[in-house]
Amino acid sequence: MNELADYIRDKQSAMVADLKTAGVKVAYADPIAKFEGHGLCDSDEWINGMVAGPEGDGDFHKGDDVTTVCPYVVNTCLSRESYHPKHSGTTGYAAVMNDTLNAIDYKGSNNIPIRSERDIPPVSGMRRISLTGGCLIALIAGLCLLGVLLGSLAYQRANADERAHDQLNASVADARERLRSAARDGDLTDEEIRQALRMSQAGVRDTARAQNVVTIKALVHGTHASALGGGEVSSCRAFKVTLSADDATVSDTAADGC
Incomplete structure (x- = not known):
């Protein structure tokens, strides 16, 4: 799983580098270092392990039509909270994002002085942060894939001894x-x-x-x-x-x- 996370990081970083070369003002926020010592099985986990659901209304429930496509373990479906960040994890992601915004000297829309319409610079000249648009879609797809693989890993291990x-x-x-x-x-x-x-x-x-x-x-x-x-x-x-x-x-x- 660590190799998969590194693979996703490398691909996204390379995409950002290509965009920079093309003149796009974009930055990449790498959260891996921030999560050192806070991964699964660490003493201070920022990410949930395998959670047997349902934990909430948004989870899969026994008898739902979609249960045939969700990972099934311990007589119930895995919760969607499995392998997703805890509150401390989302705080960690926010800190990485904040550090990156500071590094590119992003001030935020509230600090932009009021100007006439003709003085507003074109959108292409404004600084933008990665993880929007296509990059955000790539990140979500990667996280979904990671969740599916981790769920499959849990299922495989449960049947490996047999x-x-x-x-x-x-x-x-x-x-x-x-x-x-x-x-x-x-x-x-x-x-x-x-x-x-x-x-x-x-x-x-x-x-x-x-x-x-x-x-x-x-x-x-x-x-x-x-x-x-x-x-x-x-x-x-x-x-x-x-x-x-x-x-x-x-x-x-x-x-x-x-």
Whole structure:
């Protein structure tokens, strides 16, 4: 999310630079430095985290027609207050705007002396601040996109562990099949064990042999990754490989000590 904020800042700053080169009197107000130490998870947050709605009349409500297009979590829609500035955040934005206006020596319309119509300079000669017109639209679009991405991130993280568990079960099944395949000739070497489990997202922790039975303790991993979140789970498993002349059987149980 920080990378997205930097991307939006860089694009808007570049737009302002191009306008200045074209002779437009325009300035850019960068709020990122002002919010250092006041972001999400900081001790003094100026921005809301995930807020379960509804919090007000303007929020989504269960049963509304639009609920199908709003992020849905904890049996309700996310509030529109999620990932938006708190009162301290809007005060921070105002301070950045004020500093920028002072930097360009903007006095405001109240300080402009009364003049006759012929003495009023053309609009193109007046100082203007960015974040109006097209720049304001770009900022709003960027903030909306940021809110959607953050909501999607919360949803992805809520489901990441479940998908990681599915991957873990698949890895355990894959480990059983690879061990069985390696032991079909009636033998199972340490190198074959390491190779089979390495390709099954598992790591060997201990191996014991007794007659035609090989017991292997291994830590198996399940992961789920995506652009908006991910999860990882692990399980210590005891694989029991029973050898025979022309085949092998493999079973597994949960174990301790990995």
